[in-house]
Amino acid sequence: MSIPVLICDDSALARKQVKKSLPQGWDIDVSMVTNGREAIDYLRANRVGIMFLDLTMPEIDGIGVLEINKAEKLVDFVVVVSADIQPDMKKKVESLGALAFINKPVSTDKLNNILKDYGLL
Amino acid sequence: MNITELNSFVVQQINSGVVIIDAEYNIDLINHFVVLHGGVKKEQAKGQNLFSLFPELPEHWLKRKLQSVFTLNTPAFSSWEQRQYIFKMPHSRPITTTNDFMAQNCTILPIVEKGEVKQACIIIEDATDVCYYQQQLNVAMNKLEKSNQTDGLTQVANRRYWEERCIIEFDTAQRHDRPLSLMLFDLDKFKNINDTFGHRGGDQVLVELAAKIKDLLRSADLIGRYGGEEFGIICPNTGGKGAAELSERIRKEVQMHKIMFEGQAIFVTLSIGVIEISDQYKSYEEMLSRADMALYQSKREGRNRVTLYKA
Amino acid sequence: MNITLSEDQRDCLQELINVAMGQASDKLARYLETFVHLDVPYIELVGSDTLPLLFAQKYNGSSVSVVSQGFYGNDGIRGESLLVYRRDNAKEVASLLGYEPEEANENEQLADISSILTTTFLNGLAELISNQMSYSAPRLISSLNTSLDSHLEQLSFNWELALKVDISYQVTDYSFNCDMILLIPGEAIQNIQSVLDRILEEY
Structure with a gap:
């Protein structure tokens, strides 16, 4: 059975970049949403194996999504993909239960390394 | 001459100062202009610390500026309008100008090797003429303003x-x-x-x-x-x-x-x-x-x- | 010249700018040894002739400091960056740099921090689009008692279009806002558009 993957970013380019950087031949089923509100709605209605999450977004931002997810346990694996890459921000998302942090721009190598680290590949 | 010799010829003979230093502020290269106007000997310069070779440099300020070049990989600038000079050098127009030292525009460029800033290149341009004409202009403008009043x-x-x-x-x-x-x-x-x-x-x-x-x-x-x-x-x-x-x-x-x-x-x-x-x-x-x-x-x-x- | 960005181009440019800004903030935080928070910059392409009016409204006659700096890259990408500070902000901005008070006057510090903001950001942006930038020295084109609109009016003769990037920096202990405006001539905008299209094709 393929793994359901959710990509959440307000930028179309960023969503495409994440999708294109996902490893070839990985059995996945990709869905995309464009802000934190949509992400929460989607997560409440669907089972998701891994979510790639941007931080700076309208409606509900990435931090907001992490907070709700921490309370409701909607998805286990969250990888934050962010332009805001300062150490303080990394600490903050990790404390909110994010699995890993990828500095934008995302690349196949960066993604592969993280997925391997967590045994997802 | 081959291209390397030509490059070196230009760097040495150009009518602007060139100083290249490493991250410890040790001098890797100075050109003829700096030797001539800075009153230093070329053979002493190589390997010597920038601030001991030019003790009159504004050390703390310049180090902060160089830090930005080394850590941010960005150029830094200094204009005679804000700071008349960095390197204290006499100028070649002793009679017509009111300032004792060469007015300078300086640019500091990062030199990157394998993704890291290894050296910085300081380029010193003589802006004494511009500075002189600007001062004359200011004097004239002040007089004009006064006479208008x-x-x-x-x-x-x-x-x-x-x-x-x-x-x-x-x-x-x-x-x-x-x-x-x-x-x-x-x-x-x-x-x-x-x-x-x-x-x-x-x-x-x-x-x-x-x-x-x-x-x-x-x-x-x-x-x-x-x-x-x-x-x-x-x-x-x-x-x-x-x-x-x-x-x-x-x-x-x-x-x-x-x-x-x-x-x-x-x-x-x-x-x-x-x-x-x-x-x-x-x-x-x-x-x-x-x-x-x-x-x-x-x-x-x-x-x-x-x-x-x-x- | 009438150039508009398509929705895809706009999205692409916005994302590139966000990423470049994020990188710049991280570098600045390390250099200034303080946490830099950056709001998502809002970008807008405007005719340069509308700039004087836009800024007259925003700054409403309060005195401002403007630092201008030219940038030149490959593929005909070039322009002029303006950083606009409210005068009462300028002192705090300057004090971020870590110079001793008597070491550098306010104008010099303002030129310095502006150059650092501009070049750190544009270097990052250039890298994202596989380009490389050179810069002219920063110039303080306006300070106390001069009005921004008259400067912008002069500038708008030279530039047809402006990419307005509203940046708001917040730094621990201080918060300051400044506007970054990238003035870009029409043909350079077209060059940027082809770069954006190239990136869009890759994904």
């Missing part, structure tokens, strides 16, 4: 500038709730002086009186020539009582002052109107027109006197 005959403020200052002082006084007084005065029977001594005589009276009164004022006060024989004085931070006292002193001094013209003594008197600021005035013009009323009251009551406007 000055009455040609009496050398006190002209009417335009005096009124400009009135606006500023009026606004300041209102905003900070401070006192302000204005005086207007007129030479009594000036037409008689012109008729008796001619216009040259009249002019001399105006010139001498303006200078005499200017001497009696405090540094913050401003006298201006308002019309032919009419003058105004702005007295910031001064209430009506103080301004009336000053007016009275001026009136007395002028009355006793003897002006000599072609062997003849001329005595003149002043009629003065004084007004102090109050909340009811919306503009300095309202003050001026009331000062004018006070001045005419002085005239009506027999001249050679001071009237403080009373609402």
Whole structure:
């Protein structure tokens, strides 16, 4: 059975970049949403194996999504993909239960390394 | 010559300074310009610390600047307009310029190797000419500004500038709730002086009186020539009582002052109107027109006197 | 010249700018040894002739400091960056740099921090689009008692279009806002558009 993957970013380019950087031949089923509100709605209605999450977004931002997810346990694996890459921000998302942090721009190598680290590949 | 030799030729001979240092501020390269103007020997320079070879460099400041180049991988700049020079060097125009040292525009460029800034290249451009012409221009502009503000005959403020200052002082006084007084005065029977001594005589009276009164004022006060024989004085931070006292002193001094013209003594008197600021005035013009009323009251009551406007 | 960005181009440019800004903030935080928070910059392409009006409204006659700096990259990408500070902000901005008070005057510090903001950001942006930038020295074109609109009016003669990037920096202990405006001539905008299209094709 393929793994359901959710990509959440307000930028179309960023969503495409994440999708294109996902490893070839990985059995996945990709869905995309464009802000934190949509992400929460989607997560409440669907089972998701891994979510790639941007931080700076309208409606509900990435931090907001992490907070709700921490309370409701909607998805286990969250990888934050962010332009805001300062150490303080990394600490903050990790404390909110994010699995890993990828500095934008995302690349196949960066993604592969993280997925391997967590045994997802 | 091959390309490497040509590059090195240009770097050495170009009429700008080139200094390359590593992250520990040790010198890797200096060019002929720096050797020549910096008064250092090329053979001493290599490997030596930048700040010991040039002890007059602003060390703390320059290090902070170099840090930005090394940590951010960005260029840094210094302009003669903000800092006349970084490297203290004599310039080649000793006579025409007022500055003792070469004015410089400096650029510091990061040199990247394998993704890391390993060295920094300091380029020193001689901006002494620009600096010199800019200074000349500033001097000329200042003179021009001054002459635009000055009455040609009496050398006190002209009417335009005096009124400009009135606006500023009026606004300041209102905003900070401070006192302000204005005086207007007129030479009594000036037409008689012109008729008796001619216009040259009249002019001399105006010139001498303006200078005499200017001497009696405090540094913050401003006298201006308002019309032919009419003058105004702005007295910031001064209430009506103080301004009336000053007016009275001026009136007395002028009355006793003897002006000599072609062997003849001329005595003149002043009629003065004084007004102090109050909340009811919306503009300095309202003050001026009331000062004018006070001045005419002085005239009506027999001249050679001071009237403080009373609402 | 009438150039508009397509929705895809706009999205692409916005994302590139966000990433470049994020990188710049991280570098700045390390250099200034303080946490730099950056709001998502808002970008807008405007005719340069509308700039004087836009800024007259925004700054409403309060005195401002403007630092200008030229940038030149490959593929005909070039322009001029303006950083606009409210005058009462300028002192705090300057004090971030870590110079001793008597070491550098306010104008020099303002030129310095502006150059650092501009070049750190544009270097990052250039890298994202596989380009490389050179810069002219920063110039303080306006300070106390000069109005921004008259400067912008002069500038708008030279530039047809402006990419307005509203940046708001917040730094621990201080918060300051400044506007970054990238003035870009029409043909350089077209060059940027082809770069954006190239990136869009890759994904």
